[in-house]
Amino acid sequence: MSRQSRTRPEGSERGLHQAYDTALLDLDGVVYAGGRAIAHAVESLASARAGGMHLAYVTNNALRTPDAVAEHLGELGIPTEADEVITSAQAVARLIAEQVEPGSKVLVIGGEGLRVALGERGLVPVDSADEEGLAAVVQGYGGPDLRWERFAEASYAINRGVPWYVSNTDLTIPSARGIAPGNGAAVEVVRIATGAEPQVAGKPLPPMHRETVLRTGAKRPLVVGDRLDTDIEGAYNGEVDSLLVLTGVTDAAQLLRAEPKYRPTYVDRDLRGLLTGQPEVEPAEDGFRCGGWTALVSGDVLELRGEGGEGGDRLDAIDGLRALCAAAWTRAGDGSCDLDADKALARLGL
Known part of the structure; x- marks a missing residue:
């Protein structure tokens, strides 16, 4: 895809599952909302896979491990291996590992997904800002039960000069009951308390795109998402094509107002759009x-x-x-x- 300003959605004579080798699928708002599969997602993904398309699930949500995400998808009727799941926790762990010594201690403000990803990179997750030799603070979505004291713990360390990393800055996250505050809202709490600026790994920034390419080996990927400011902008930054589905955060009015970096290659109502050609405009x-x-x-x-x-x-x-x-x-x-x-x-x- 060119970085030239897009002025219309593109068409495709072939089904998108045949025109692209790999679908890089966002999860929240695309495949599921809360604990439930979005309408038409299960059967559409099964048909896309049967047609030869590789499926990879790329999520900014750093809460769960790839194993847990794969298990959840399997329960929804979407058979998935853990290595088909790429999370912003993995992207931020790689980013930290490239900048600190092996075996360094990292203060974790978030869930199990961050801890597992840090361990994969040879880093040691800890819970206290008072740990001797603390090399970094990492913050990711920790679910609705993450305690306020964890934000204070991050602030203590950051105010002492410890480098701050975050998995992503999504302000909102879709849930079964509606739109809820995301990790970006929690990041703002720590930013207010410290005046610091974190290094960010998740979509739409390059570390997440790099992590996805390294793990999937995609040659002609199609980013599939529901958010203009993460999924579609991430595809724009990575110069790959994208499909916006209207099952999550973005509505039609927001799409019409999109600036060039937020304009998708294709637009469809839901994941059935993977299986069809796209009409010319x-x-x-x-x-x-x-x-x-x-x-x-x-x-x-x-x-x-x-x-x-x-x-x-x-x-x-x-x-x-x-x-x-x-x-x-x-x-x-x-x-x-x-x-x-x-x-x-x-x-x-x-």
Whole structure:
């Protein structure tokens, strides 16, 4: 993928599971939400694998170990090996190991995933800022039960000059009940207490992309995610193609406002999009056409015309959104579109 500003979603005559060798799949908001599989995820992934696509699960959530994630996916009906799971805990552990002496002590603010990843790199996880010879502090998502005192422990060490690393800075995380605070919210707590800036490993930054490539060996990967500011930006930074699914954090209105680094290659409702070709978005009249819909700019409004009728069906709605993306992104250029799209999106039911 070129770093040139994208002005429309791309098309693909072949199913994406045939056009790419490896799907680099985010988990929260893409495969599952909370403890439950997202609709159509299990069967879509099974079909993609049967069609020859390698599946790798790439998550910014550093709480669980790859073994635990693989076990959870298996319980959902998605057979997975631990080496098919790449976490930001692994990426941050490698980052730390490259900068400290082997066998160094690292203060852990987070869950078991961080401890296991540090051990894999020959580092020693500890729990107290008062440990002699402390070389680093690492912070990752520790779940809703992480105690406030752990943030204080990190602050004590960082304020003494111990280097600070974090797995990721996602401000929110999808759950079965809705959107909850993520590790980035906890990072802000420590930043306020210390005035320090951490080294960050997770998506969308290069350490996570490097970890993923090293562990998967992907030659033609497709990043699949629900977040513009991690998944899609990470693909942009790594110069690889991406598929945004609308099953997690990002909604249609946010997608239309996306700046170039947040614009995905493809857009679909859910993981069924892996199994299909993607329709072309073509210039038409004063706007752009996809399927039965034409999107154009009228004054300060994004307008939608189409044969699909009010609401349309699911496929028609996503075609309409693709056309709207082309109109919005073309108008915005290298910026963010500020046109009113409420009526057009309401017509699509999005």
